[in-house]
Amino acid sequence: MVETRAYVGPEEAQFGDYVALLKPRVMSLVVFTAFVGLWIAPGHPDPFIAFCSVLFIAIGGGASGALNMWYDADIDAVMRRTQSRPVPAGRVTPQEALGLGIALSILSVMMLGLTANWFAAGFLAFTIFFYAVVYTIWLKRSTPQNIVIGGAAGAFPAMVGWACSTGSISLESLLMFALVFFWTPPHFWALALFMNNDYTKAGVPMLTVTHGRRSARRHIFAYTLVLAPFALWLGVTSVGGPLYLAVSVVLNAMFIWGGWQIMRRDETAAEGDGYRVEKRYFRFSLYYTFLHFLALLVQHAMGGW
Structure with a gap:
């Protein structure tokens, strides 16, 4: 402590x-x-x-x-x-x-x-x-x-x-759990990339502190690949439908692309431009989950499959 x-x-x-x-x-x-x-x-x-x-x-x-x-x-x-x-x-x-x-x-x-x-x-x-x-x-x-x-x-x-x-x-509730569960690490690791000094000073063993930023970048991209199938799977259950599925495809494509950009970043360049890519990815990650659940709500009002 x-x-x-x-x-x-x-x-x-x-x-x-x-x-x-x-x-x-x-x-x-x-x-x-x-x-x-x-x-x-x-x-x-x-x-x-x-x-x-x-x-x-x-x-x-x-x-x-x-x-x-x-x-x-x-x-x-x-x-x-x-x-x-x-x-x-x-x-x-x-x-x-x-x-x-x-x-x-x-x-x-x-x-x-x-x-x-x-x-x-x-x-x-x-x-x-x-x-x-x-x-x-x-x-x-x-x-x-x-x-x-x-x-x-x-x-x-x-x-x-x-x-x-x-x-x-039920399966539907477990998939909603999986959507948030696998979204959480890339969301917080993106934050940790540009707040790493804070976590280091506080002694919190975030991945960026213990394994370095490069490892955290690879983990972010890996988790976007794990997350996408669960998000899309939810779209073909009783609570899903064509609207949700379309929204999910777009959001996951953007999330994976953002994770790829972060993984491919040069660490020296990241220091030089104030982590703009990481901050942008972190902000988008907030919309990612909100828009998935909003799409579920609208799909429910419209009727599912």
Whole structure:
């Protein structure tokens, strides 16, 4: 663990600081995938139950964010990208972040069980545990495979949403999981390429730190090739259709081409131009997942195969 003083207060916390603890920007895509999983599943609940289910999944996601900020306050204080977060900036104490995370975890799981079903609630509880304990406490600081295995935490919510409607797991929900799971490493490794100094200072063993940027570039391209078949496979299931399949073909072609460009980059050139290619690829990766799930939603409204 990095030796640094995580909480540097005192500063008076504002309401927005407690909202920031929940990582609303990071969790927004997670909540959207959960909503899509819930809505396109067979036998989806009435709109009020659906709204409440998504709300409690969102609260559970926020709880994970608060627990992450509690444990990672020391390395957040070192990294330029995260120094202004409420705990390292001294506006919220680590104890407050921990307390909020635990309280919201219990609230979200209990209320989802009462609103939807207890299978979905148990799945949400496991998702929170996986992100807070398996990824944040164990994997993140111990292995360069941190984001590979830990990426499951961001991939589970689509399955949780599906479980809210069906009380079960299916091929469709597993493929939605795979779409997010195999997208996560190239997404974060692209970020790590131009934020590598931060991860090095914080002692986080990202692949770019432990194996170098060149290895990370090759891994990014390899994962785009692994990802594409799962994304396309989803298009020929009961939730897919011609619109989704067309969107997926275009997005995966662009994602693979971007990964190829990154792999072929000269490291000296990358330093010289400020990592424009990597930053552009990272931004596109945000749209990649959002547009896939949006296409599923529109395809559902239009009717599938």
